[in-house]
Each structure stands twice: as C-alpha cells, then as structure tokens.
Amino acid sequence: MDAIVVEGLRKRYGAVRALDGVGFRVHAGELFGLLGPNGAGKSTTVKVLATLTKPDAGRAEVAGHDVVAEANAVRRAIGYVPQSSGVDRDATGRENLMLQGRIQGVGGRALEARVGELLDLLGLTDAADRVVRGYSGGMKRRLDVGLGLVHRPQVLFLDEPTTGLDPEARASMWEELERLAEGEALTILLTTHYMEEADQLADRLAIVSLGRVVVEGTPEELKRSLRGEAVEVELSDGRAAEAEGVVAALEDVLEASFEGRRLRSRVASGARAIPSILSALEAKGIGVEAVTSHRPSLDDVYLHYTGREFAAEDEAGGREDGSAAER
Amino acid sequence: MTIAVRHTWFMVGRQLRNLMREPIWIALLLVQPMVWLLLYGQLFKRVTNLPGGGFGTSSYITFLAPAIVIMNSFFGATWSGMAMISDLDRDVLPRFLATPVSRISLVVSQIVRSALIAVVQGVIILVVSLALGVRVHTGLFGWVVILAAAALMNSAFAGLSQGIALLVRKEATMIAIANFIGLPLFFLSSTLISIRQVPHWMQIAAKFNPVNWGVIAARQVVLRGTEWGSVGLHLALLFGLSVATAAFATWTFRAYQRTI
Numbered sequence: 001m002d003a004i005v006v007e008g009l010r011k012r013y014g015a016v017r018a019l020d021g022v023g024f025r026v027h028a029g030e031l032f033g034l035l036g037p038n039g040a041g042k043s044t045t046v047k048v049l050a051t052l053t054k055p056d057a058g059r060a061e062v063a064g065h066d067v068v069a070e071a072n073a074v075r076r077a078i079g080y081v082p083q084s085s086g087v088d089r090d091a092t093g094r095e096n097l098m099l100q101g102r103i104q105g106v107g108g109r110a111l112e113a114r115v116g117e118l119l120d121l122l123g124l125t126d127a128a129d130r131v132v133r134g135y136s137g138g139m140k141r142r143l144d145v146g147l148g149l150v151h152r153p154q155v156l157f158l159d160e161p162t163t164g165l166d167p168e169a170r171a172s173m174w175e176e177l178e179r180l181a182e183g184e185a186l187t188i189l190l191t192t193h194y195m196e197e198a199d200q201l202a203d204r205l206a207i208v209s210l211g212r213v214v215v216e217g218t219p220e221e222l223k224r225s226l227r228g229e230a231v232e233v234e235l236s237d238g239r240a241a242e243a244e245g246v247v248a249a250l251e252d253v254l255e256a257s258f259e260g261r262r263l264r265s266r267v268a269s270g271a272r273a274i275p276s277i278l279s280a281l282e283a284k285g286i287g288v289e290a291v292t293s294h295r296p297s298l299d300d301v302y303l304h305y306t307g308r309e310f311a312a313e314d315e316a317g318g319r320e321d322g323s324a325a326e327r
Numbered sequence: 328m329t330i331a332v333r334h335t336w337f338m339v340g341r342q343l344r345n346l347m348r349e350p351i352w353i354a355l356l357l358v359q360p361m362v363w364l365l366l367y368g369q370l371f372k373r374v375t376n377l378p379g380g381g382f383g384t385s386s387y388i389t390f391l392a393p394a395i396v397i398m399n400s401f402f403g404a405t406w407s408g409m410a411m412i413s414d415l416d417r418d419v420l421p422r423f424l425a426t427p428v429s430r431i432s433l434v435v436s437q438i439v440r441s442a443l444i445a446v447v448q449g450v451i452i453l454v455v456s457l458a459l460g461v462r463v464h465t466g467l468f469g470w471v472v473i474l475a476a477a478a479l480m481n482s483a484f485a486g487l488s489q490g491i492a493l494l495v496r497k498e499a500t501m502i503a504i505a506n507f508i509g510l511p512l513f514f515l516s517s518t519l520i521s522i523r524q525v526p527h528w529m530q531i532a533a534k535f536n537p538v539n540w541g542v543i544a545a546r547q548v549v550l551r552g553t554e555w556g557s558v559g560l561h562l563a564l565l566f567g568l569s570v571a572t573a574a575f576a577t578w579t580f581r582a583y584q585r586t587i
Contacts, residue, residue, distance in 0.1 A: 047587065051424075051425060075427040076427050082425075086417070086421055086422025086423075087419075090345040095341070095344065103334055103427070
C-alpha cells in the first residue's frame with residue numbers, strides 16, 4: 001500500500017511557481033527523500049501534504065485520506081516537523097510535548113507515559129523540565145521531531161531536519177532518524193538539500209527541480225543508471241571549451257561538460273579513459289593540473305538529470321524559496 | 328464545540344504557564360494598576376470640588392477606582408495581539424495548524440487569556456481601593472459587575488488587537504496602532520473626570536466610545552443612585568462589540584492561513 005500518493009500538484013505564490021506538477025508515491029514503512037536545492041518546491045510540497053496550504057491543482061493522499069477533502073483525518077495521521085522550529089521557547093520540553101499530545105487527542109496516563117518514552121528516546125530526559133530557550137540547536141531539533149511523534153502518527157514529515165545543525169548534531173540526528181525508520185511502522189518523508197543525507201538515509205528518493213520530480217528511485221538505482229565513472233579534469237589554463245570538444249570526441253567518453261576550468265566527464269571505464277583523455281589534451285597543448293575519478297555520486301545524478309550543477313542552482317534557487325516562505 | 332472549548336482551555340493554560348514563569352511580568356501586572364490608582368488619585372484629588380460637579384461623590388478615589396479597573400483592562404487588551412505576533416514570528420502557529428487543533432481556539436484562547444489577566448488585576452485594584460476607603464455602594468454584586476465590565480471591555484478590544492496582529496504581523500506596526508487607538512479613546516472617556524466637566528463635543532463623542540461604556544457601567548454600581556437599566560445596556564453593548572471583534576479576529580486568522 002502507498003502511504004503517500006502525490007499527483008500533478010501545482011501551486012503558485014503570486015508570480016512564483018512553487019510547484020509545477022510534482023508527483024510521486026511513497027510506500028508504507030519506507031523512508032523517502034525529496035532531494036533538491038532551495039526553491040525546488042520541497043517545502044511547499046510538504047506544506048500541501050501536511051494540510052497547511054491547498055494546491056491550485058492536482059491531488060494528494062496521505063494515509064489513505066485526501067489532503068483537501070479530509071484534512072482533519074490527515075492531521076490525525078501525520079506528524080509534521082517544519083523547516084523552522086515551531087517549539088514554544090517559553091515552555092519546557094515536557095510541556096511542549098504534553099500540549100501537542102493533548103491537541104492530538106491523547107491524554108492522561110497514556111500521554112504522560114508516551115512523553116516520558118519520547119524524552120528518553122531523544123535523549124532529552126535531563127532537560128525535560130527546563131525552558132526550551134536554553135536548549136542547543138540539536139536539542140531543539142530533536143524536540144521538534146518528538147512533537148511530530150507524540151501521537152504515534154502513521155506518516156512523519158521532516159522538512160530539512162538537519163539544516164543549521166553542526167556536523168556533530170547532524171550525525172546524531174541521522175542516527176535518531178535511522179532508528180526511527182527501523183522501529184515503528186512509520187513512513188517518513190524527508191526533504192533535504194544535502195546529497196549525503198539522502199544517500200545515507202533514504203530507501204528511495206525523488207530529485208525535485210523547479211517544482212517537478214525529475215527522477216525517482218533508490219539511491220543505488222539512480223547512481224547505477226549512470227553507467228561507468230565520473231572523471232574530473234582540472235585544467236591549468238582557460239581553454240575549457242576547446243578541451244570539452246576534444247574530450248567529448250573520444251571513444252571512451254560518454255558525455256562531457258565544463259564549468260570554469262573544470263572539465264567533467266562520464267566514462268565507461270576510468271582506467272581506459274584517463275590515459276586517452278590526457279594524451280588527447282596533451283596533443284592539443286592543453287595543460288592539466290589534476291585528474292580525479294570516482295563512482296557517480298548523487299551529485300552526478302542530479303547534474304545528469306537537470307543539466308545543472310547542484311551547488312550552483314542551490315544559490316540561485318534560494319531567492320525563490322525565500323519569497324515563497326515570506327508571510 | 329466541546330472540542331473547541333477543550334482546546335481553548337489547553338491554549339490558555341499554555342499562555343498562563345509561560346506568563347507565570349516570568350517573575351518580572353507578575354510584578355508588573357500587580358504593581359501597574361496600583362500605580363495608576365495612587366498616581367491619578369493623588370494628582371486629581373481636588374477635582375471633585377470643581378463648580379458644576381457631576382462626580383456623584385466628594386471622594387475622588389471613589390469616583391476613580393472603578394474607572395481605573397476599566398482603563399487597566401482596556402490598555403491590557405490593546406496590547407494582547409503582541410502574543411499572537413510572537414507566535415507567528417516563532418512559527419508556533421504553523422506547527423499547530425498541521426494538527427487537528429480547533430482553529431477558533433487558537434484565536435479565542437488569546438482573548439480569554441487577556442480577559443482573565445484583566446479580571447485578576449481588577450480584583451487587585453478593588454482590594455487596594457477598599458483599603459483606601461472606597462466602598463462599593465451595591466455591595467458584593469457591584470464588585471461582580473465591575474469585574475464583568477472589565478472582562479467584556481478587555482475581550483472587545485483584545486479581539487480587535489488579535490485581528491490587527493494577524494493583519495500586520497509586525498511588532499513595530501502593532502505598537503504604533505495600539506498607541507494610536509488607545510490614548511484617544513482613553514482621553515475621550517469619563518475615566519478621569521466627570522463627563523459634565525468636558526467640552527460638549529467630547530460629551531457627544533464619549534457616547535460612542537466603548538471605553539466610556541465600560542466606565543459608566545462600572546462606576547454606576549459604586550456610586551449612589553445606580554441605574555440598573557443603564558448598567559445592563561452598557562454591558563450589553565460591550566458584549567455585542569466583543570462578539571463582533573472576535574468574529575473579525577477569526578476572519579483575519581483565515582486570511583493568515585491563506586498566506587502560508
């Protein structure tokens with residue numbers, strides 16, 4: 001059974017087209033990643049699925065309920081951890097969890113027990129009765145996750161759960177999430193703009209760009225869909241365009257592109273291609289600074305499917321997300 | 328309906344717990360009304376001797392005390408939207424909106440919290456007034472009427488303040504609007520001085536001023552010759568206004584939801 005079904009969602013904020021037909025399915029019990037740069041439409045997708053905003057067109061179901069027509073049924077079935085923490089900073093961690101549980105209809109001893117269990121699970125027991133204002137960023141984020149879990153939802157939405165955390169806090173959050181995904185019969189939809197995060201955590205993922213899903217699959221499938229290896233050549237002078245032509249014409253090279261003084265290519269076999277690339281460049285008198293080769297990463301997958309480099313678009317895309325997020 | 332009441336109760340509990348954790352706030356809440364009472368009481372002590380009169384008592388503090396309860400309640404209400412803005416700024420509201428929480432409870436709880444605080448402050452002012460020699464002519468029931476007037480006064484303007492907060496969503500703008508509304512309405516009422524002592528146009532304006540409605544209702548029960556019809560009318564007017572501003576606040580909340 002699919003826990004989340006998304007079909008052709010469209011949504012505009014004024015002149016900004018946030019969603020342009022995004023669609024995917026998430027199987028029950030899996031951890032699904034939505035990967036894309038800022039402004040790709042990940043957060044808007046999650047807001048629609050969490051019933052915060054209505055799509056202009058398309059439809060979506062969460063835990064078998066339509067997000068527009070049966071919004072309250074969806075709200076009972078989901079936990080939503082927004083990108084920016086929604087904790088009440090003037091209350092204690094325990095109070096935050098208790099209130100969240102009460103408005104989800106859990107109460108009495110069952111709620112007290114659940115809150116105690118979650119505080120334990122998230123390593124917040126010692127801080128439980130302190131005001132959240134004094135929590136570290138990682139503690140606050142773990143409490144956010146706890147708020148989403150207090151009523152044992154079927155589906156948990158995590159919108160950029162590790163953004164803004166230092167590397168140590170991020171690593172421990174990853175551990176938490178892996179444990180969660182294994183344990184309860186929980187479906188998790190996670191958005192991220194970190195390649196390694198999607199690679200490490202997601203059972204399956206969809207790459208989102210400009211409000212649309214460009215490709216969907218397991219991280220391994222996506223990487224395997226790019227045959228061969230990625231070879232990067234750093235040139236010592238600015239003749240990158242000429243170098244691209246030379247390299248692309250080689251038999252061992254599947255595709256090539258350049259950016260600045262960096263030449264990126266995908267080859268069937270690095271061991272065969274690298275010598276021929278180097279000798280071809282040398283024959284033209286194009287100087288080479290460094291050569292690296294690696295198996296395709298999700299970064300290469302992204303580049304392949306969108307024709308753009310991930311980091312470069314991330315910066316350009318930030319503007320779009322900013323305007324959509326503005327109140 | 329019962330869900331809405333339960334959720335309102337949870338939300339009011341949350342706000343009051345947070346408030347009680349700030350000792351400075353509790354001190355301010357307790358001290359501020361007394362400052363009003365003692366400061367104005369001393370400043371205008373001799374005003375009841377003015378020719379033309381209209382005070383209904385020779386003791387200015389007796390004239391003043393019920394109106395201070397109302398004034399305090401009114402000013403508290405104009406600021407109550409600040410808590411909503413703080414929830415908006417910290418993204419607390421979107422988190423609640425992804426739960427089945429009663430939408431109306433998110434707005435109404437702010438108004439109820441504000442009115443509850445006004446009533447507690449009203450009790451304090453009345454107790455201090457009692458110590459200063461103020462006697463409520465209609466006895467215990469009169470006390471209840473004054474506190475009811477304070478609660479209605481507060482909810483009427485708290486609804487307005489919440490609505491404005493949801494529309495402007497900015498602290499600085501909220502402060503400017505609260506001042507813009509608060510001071511003129513205060514001075515266009517008979518809070519500090521008998522209505523007979525003010526220019527004719529102000530007397531007319533006061534008739535339409537909700538702050539004055541509250542002052543009339545509260546003061547009538549303190550002084551001799553209480554006209555219960557007038558008390559009831561002015562309480563009813565405040566109730567009507569409370570319903571209207573609560574509806575306004577709910578409408579602005581829907582407008583806010585559409586911007587997410």
